[in-house]
Amino acid sequence: MRIGCVKEIKNNEFRVGLTPDNVKAYAAAGHEVLIECGAGLGSGFTDEEYAAAGAQLIPDPAEVWKQVEMMVKVKEPLPSEYPLFHEGLILYTYLHLAPDPEQTEALLAAKVTGVAYETLMERDRSLPLLVPMSQIAGRLSIQQAAKYLEKRFGGEGILLAGVPGTPKANIVILGGGTVGTNACKIAVGMGANVTIIDISLKRLEYLDDLFGSRIQTLYSTDANIEKAVRDADVVIGSVLIPGAATPKLFKKKYLKEMRPGAVFVDVAIDQGGCGESSRVTSHDDPIFIEEGIVHYCVGNMPGAVPRTSTIALTNATLRYGLQIAAYGLEEACRRNPVIYSAINTYDGKITYPGVAECYPDLESADIHELI
Ligand SMILES: NC(=O)c1ccc[n+]([C@@H]2O[C@H](COP(=O)([O-])OP(=O)(O)OC[C@H]3O[C@@H](n4cnc5c(N)ncnc54)[C@H](O)[C@@H]3O)[C@@H](O)[C@H]2O)c1
Numbered sequence: 482m483r484i485g486c487v488k489e490i491k492n493n494e495f496r497v498g499l500t501p502d503n504v505k506a507y508a509a510a511g512h513e514v515l516i517e518c519g520a521g522l523g524s525g526f527t528d529e530e531y532a533a534a535g536a537q538l539i540p541d542p543a544e545v546w547k548q549v550e551m552m553v554k555v556k557e558p559l560p561s562e563y564p565l566f567h568e569g570l571i572l573y574t575y576l577h578l579a580p581d582p583e584q585t586e587a588l589l590a591a592k593v594t595g596v597a598y599e600t601l602m603e604r605d606r607s608l609p610l611l612v613p614m615s616q617i618a619g620r621l622s623i624q625q626a627a628k629y630l631e632k633r634f635g636g637e638g639i640l641l642a643g644v645p646g647t648p649k650a651n652i653v654i655l656g657g658g659t660v661g662t663n664a665c666k667i668a669v670g671m672g673a674n675v676t677i678i679d680i681s682l683k684r685l686e687y688l689d690d691l692f693g694s695r696i697q698t699l700y701s702t703d704a705n706i707e708k709a710v711r712d713a714d715v716v717i718g719s720v721l722i723p724g725a726a727t728p729k730l731f732k733k734k735y736l737k738e739m740r741p742g743a744v745f746v747d748v749a750i751d752q753g754g755c756g757e758s759s760r761v762t763s764h765d766d767p768i769f770i771e772e773g774i775v776h777y778c779v780g781n782m783p784g785a786v787p788r789t790s791t792i793a794l795t796n797a798t799l800r801y802g803l804q805i806a807a808y809g810l811e812e813a814c815r816r817n818p819v820i821y822s823a824i825n826t827y828d829g830k831i832t833y834p835g836v837a838e839c840y841p842d843l844e845s846a847d848i849h850e851l852i
Pocket residue numbers: 614615616618655656657658659660661678679680681684701719720721722727728730747748749750751752779780781782783
């Protein structure tokens with residue numbers, strides 16, 4: 482198959498869909514890989530590395546779009562890229578079609594096969610192409626909290642780990658899923674006092690087994706949260722109820738009860754946030770202070786570390802990409818039915834139920850009846 486990768490054009494997006502090592506894997510399997518010149522620079526991969534891995538470097542992105550059968554990207558295409566679609570093209574990337582009617586219509590009109598990272602669900606119901614970004618956001622949340630606790634940012638002016646003879650920081654993590662567990666790992670590693678709060682007793686049991694006496698687990702009730710955050714130096718918001726709005730567990734009234742200069746990192750902000758006082762911020766202007774509490778609410782945290790993010794993402798996307806390239810999409814689905822769950826558009830129809838529900842006027846079909 483002829484596979485391509487272009488430079489991401491979304492503002493501040495430095496990740497790239499294929500690494501030189503990925504190119505090597507596709508080339509070793511007998512595929513041709515076309516890479517736009519400079520596509521990997523934001524993640525620290527040079528054209529020379531891609532060429533050495535076996536890629537053909539193409540200066541004009543339009544030429545890459547035109548020639549390839551499968552385009553591997555990171556973010557959804559933007560309107561300037563819609564005219565570059567062609568019938569039968571497999572677009573393998575994060576698509577997020579539900580809030581994006583313009584893109585959905587463009588994919589259908591051009592009969593592009595949209596294979597979305599975010600809906601690919603493994604047999605154990607995990608979402609393997611979302612997990613790496615949650616791992617990164619979780620680990621990064623503590624790194625950011627440590628930074629914004631510094632006085633010059635409005636923080637309390639304390640060191641997370643303290644030093645002998647000084648108190649360690651108290652970190653409260655709301656939601657102990659992938660983000661929360663990864664935040665916990667770093668926080669525990671740095672020697673902070675960690676309390677993790679979840680609504681799932683099973684999850685708390687798992688965390689208790691994992692971290693033992695180094696953490697405190699608490700069942701999620703308003704009373705427990707209020708008590709825990711009152712003495713917190715850092716609060717991490719990492720709650721998710723799949724398919725529903727994030728509950729606002731971190732109430733505005735708690736801010737007044739906390740120490741001025743404490744830091745709240747609302748990782749869940751991409752789903753609305755779990756703080757009543759949260760509003761989306763960006764890497765250019767990541768924090769604001771309300772009632773003395775430093776709020777960090779960046780919706781695309783992994784963008785701060787594009788090299789790690791690219792490697793982590795492509796570690797997860799490569800194996801499905803290789804299967805699609807080896808057998809063609811249809812046969813790849815039959816051999817590994819997990820791939821069906823990623824197909825959001827096919828032959829001019831919406832094929833993912835969650836997206837179809839958003840667009841009752843657009844044509845939709847059951848992918849299992851089409852392939
Ligand atoms: N800002 C970013 O850049 C970024 C990056 C990755 C993920 N995220 C977001 O982080 C959030 C968490 O993602 P995840 O992958 O860890 O999800 P997850 O499903 O693995 O974990 C969510 C956890 O929240 C718990 N929970 C649900 N309701 C609760 C409640 N009322 N009280 C306490 N806990 C509750 C669940 O039991 C689960 O353990 C999501 O909103 C995700 O979109 C943001």
